[in-house]
Amino acid sequence: MSLVKRTDRLPFILEDIFNTDWFGGVSNGVSKIGFNTPAVNIQETDNDYTIELAAPGLAKENFNIELDADVLTISSEIKKESKDEKSNYTRREFGYSEFKRSFTLPDAVNTADIFASYENGILSLKLPKKEEAKVQPKRLIEIS
Numbered sequence: 001m002s003l004v005k006r007t008d009r010l011p012f013i014l015e016d017i018f019n020t021d022w023f024g025g026v027s028n029g030v031s032k033i034g035f036n037t038p039a040v041n042i043q044e045t046d047n048d049y050t051i052e053l054a055a056p057g058l059a060k061e062n063f064n065i066e067l068d069a070d071v072l073t074i075s076s077e078i079k080k081e082s083k084d085e086k087s088n089y090t091r092r093e094f095g096y097s098e099f100k101r102s103f104t105l106p107d108a109v110n111t112a113d114i115f116a117s118y119e120n121g122i123l124s125l126k127l128p129k130k131e132e133a134k135v136q137p138k139r140l141i142e143i144s
Helices: 010-018
Strands: 040-044 048-054 063-068 071-085 090-104 115-119 122-128
Touching (some): 063 115, 071 122
Antiparallel strands (some): 040 048, 048 122, 063 071, 071 090, 115 122
C-alpha cells in the first residue's frame, strides 16, 4: 500500500459526497430516511458464530435474510412517501434507502439451525457450529 499525497481537491470532494449519509437525520427541517451500510460485529465461540448488525430505527419486518448455498445475505429496503395538498400548493416528499451485506459461511456452520432476532436496533444472528466442528474436550488416550 502506498501513501500518495493528494494535491487536488476533487478526490476529497468525491469522498465527502460518497461517505456522507445523505438520507439520514434532518436537513433544513425536512425529515429524511436512510442509512449507510450498517456496521457488523462477528464473534466466534467454541459452539457458534454471532453476527451483530447495527441498524437502529428499523423494524424486524424491514429485514430480508437469505441463505443461498454457503452465502448468507442480509438486506433491507425502505420506501417512504408523503403528500401534502393545500388549496394553493402541493408538496410531495419521498425517500428511499437500502443496504445489502453478504457473508460466505464456513463449512463448520450448521445452516439448518441459524437463528435471528432484532432488539434495540441490533440484528443478531446465531450460527451454530456442526457437532464435528466444535472444540472437543481434552481426553486421555490409553495405550494397549
